[in-house]
Each structure stands twice: as C-alpha cells, then as structure tokens.
Amino acid sequence: MNVRTLCLSILYEGESTGYEIRRLCVEGECAYFIEASFGSIYPALAKLEDDKLVTSRTEQQDGKPAKKVYSITEAGRAAFAHELAQPLGEDMFRSxxxxxxxxxxxxxxxxxxxxxxxxxxxxxxxxxxxxxxxxxxxxxxxxxxxxxxxxxxxxxxxxxxxxxxxxxxxxxxxxxxxxxxx
The missing domain is CATH 1.10.287 (Helix Hairpins)
Structure with missing residues (x-):
C-alpha cells in the first residue's frame, strides 16, 4: 500500500482537498493505515491527476486562498480496485x-x-x-x-x-x- 492508493481510497468515498486528505491520514480514520505527509500527498495527487485517475477543480473561498478539490474518475476507481487486489505487504508496527x-x-x-x-x-x-x-x-x-x-x-x-x-x-x-x- 502506498500514499497514491491511500489518496484513491479517500476519494473513492467522495471529493476532498489535499488538506482534508492529510487530516484524515493524521487524525482521522486513515491514520491507522499508512503514514502520509503533505510532502507525499500532493505529489501523489498530481501524479494521479496526470494519469487521469483523479480530476480537480478550484473553489474560491471568502477571505481565504482558493482550494483545489479532487474527485476520483472511473479509471481511478478501477485502478484502486486493481491495487487492492494485489498481494499485500507486511503490516508495520512502529512504537x-x-x-x-x-x-x-x-x-x-x-x-x-x-x-x-x-x-x-x-x-x-x-x-x-x-x-x-x-x-x-x-x-x-x-x-x-x-x-x-x-x-x-x-x-x-x-x-x-x-x-x-x-x-x-x-x-x-x-x-x-x-x-x-x-
């Protein structure tokens, strides 16, 4: 499992921003799966978009910078299912x-x-x-x-x-x- 697959898993459930994905990976339900930082999430999202597995749109916000909202494509859904079907790596426990x-x-x-x-x-x-x-x-x-x-x-x-x-x-x-x- 990698950050790219983790991003697809979150987007599989609905649209999200990079910040929201990071929050889910640190303090949310995805914190128990794999470690993901801003430094790994945004490049993964960019690559997913290049590969046409996700799309994005920019939303303007009052008094804040615009935010980029990502959505999974049908190709992204298929790629996610394919990735889940691959052999799993070993669970890692660090303490x-x-x-x-x-x-x-x-x-x-x-x-x-x-x-x-x-x-x-x-x-x-x-x-x-x-x-x-x-x-x-x-x-x-x-x-x-x-x-x-x-x-x-x-x-x-x-x-x-x-x-x-x-x-x-x-x-x-x-x-x-x-x-x-x-």
Missing part, C-alpha cells in the same frame, strides 16, 4: 514507546512511570477516537469490522499496560539522582 520501554532499566523510575501513564492515556484516547468515529458516521459492515479491529487492539494494549505497567516501572533505576548515561 517510540516500545523503544523507550526497552531501555527503561537505564532511566529513573519516576520518568518511566510518567511515560507509561502518558502511553496509557494515549491508548485510551485512540480507543475513544475509534468509538467516536463509529458513532459519528453511518458505517457499512466493512467500516464496522475495521473499527472493531482497532478497538480490540487498543483494548488489548490498555489491558496489558494496566496489568504490567508496574513491572516496567520496577525495571527502572531506583536512583533518580543518577545520570542515565552513567
């Missing part, structure tokens, strides 16, 4: 928190506890975000399945943190005055 946890033993216990609580709160926030997304929109069966999968992952992460956070904190240095680099 800065897990790197932090791996080296908890060199850090002060208070810091490890603080970061663990932040991670737990972030997990709870993500889970609530998924629940809100499900409640806000009329979901089809596929949307519901994906949201439920995300909920299950977040619930499991929450349970693990609540059950094992103390173990991580115990691994941390008991001497807060010591420099972690020692």
């Amino acid at each position: 800065p928190f897990l790197l932090f946890a791996r080296f908890a033993h060199i850090l002060p216990a208070a810091l490890v506890e603080e970061r663990a609580n932040e991670f737990l709160q972030s997990t709870l926030d993500k889970r609530k975000h998924l629940e809100d997304a499900a409640a806000k929109r009329s979901c089809n069966a596929s949307d519901t399945w994906v949201i439920d999968y995300g909920r299950a992952i977040m619930e499991l992460a929450e349970q693990h943190m609540r059950s094992h956070m103390h173990e991580l904190i115990t691994l941390a240095r008991a001497e807060p005055g010591k420099d972690a680099a020692e």
Whole structure:
C-alpha cells in the first residue's frame, strides 16, 4: 500500500482537498493505515491527476486562498480496485514507546512511570477516537469490522499496560539522582 492508493481510497468515498486528505491520514480514520505527509500527498495527487485517475477543480473561498478539490474518475476507481487486489505487504508496527520501554532499566523510575501513564492515556484516547468515529458516521459492515479491529487492539494494549505497567516501572533505576548515561 502506498500514499497514491491511500489518496484513491479517500476519494473513492467522495471529493476532498489535499488538506482534508492529510487530516484524515493524521487524525482521522486513515491514520491507522499508512503514514502520509503533505510532502507525499500532493505529489501523489498530481501524479494521479496526470494519469487521469483523479480530476480537480478550484473553489474560491471568502477571505481565504482558493482550494483545489479532487474527485476520483472511473479509471481511478478501477485502478484502486486493481491495487487492492494485489498481494499485500507486511503490516508495520512502529512504537517510540516500545523503544523507550526497552531501555527503561537505564532511566529513573519516576520518568518511566510518567511515560507509561502518558502511553496509557494515549491508548485510551485512540480507543475513544475509534468509538467516536463509529458513532459519528453511518458505517457499512466493512467500516464496522475495521473499527472493531482497532478497538480490540487498543483494548488489548490498555489491558496489558494496566496489568504490567508496574513491572516496567520496577525495571527502572531506583536512583533518580543518577545520570542515565552513567
């Protein structure tokens, strides 16, 4: 899966601007699929337009710069379906928190506890975000399945943190005055 396919997936559901696509990729329902930046979204949209898979129109806005609104073409719909039919790559999971946890033993216990609580709160926030997304929109069966999968992952992460956070904190240095680099 790539940014180009992600853009087609969003446009498959309806018109959108590059900014709206980016928002969906960062804080919206597409944030769980692949990472996409403005620096990758706009070139992907330009290439999709060159390939006649999307079209665009410019809309004037009062007191703001004009915005470019993208729509998927029939060729774009066919290309999207073709891309989905290709073999999938491996899922990627990256977690800065897990790197932090791996080296908890060199850090002060208070810091490890603080970061663990932040991670737990972030997990709870993500889970609530998924629940809100499900409640806000009329979901089809596929949307519901994906949201439920995300909920299950977040619930499991929450349970693990609540059950094992103390173990991580115990691994941390008991001497807060010591420099972690020692």
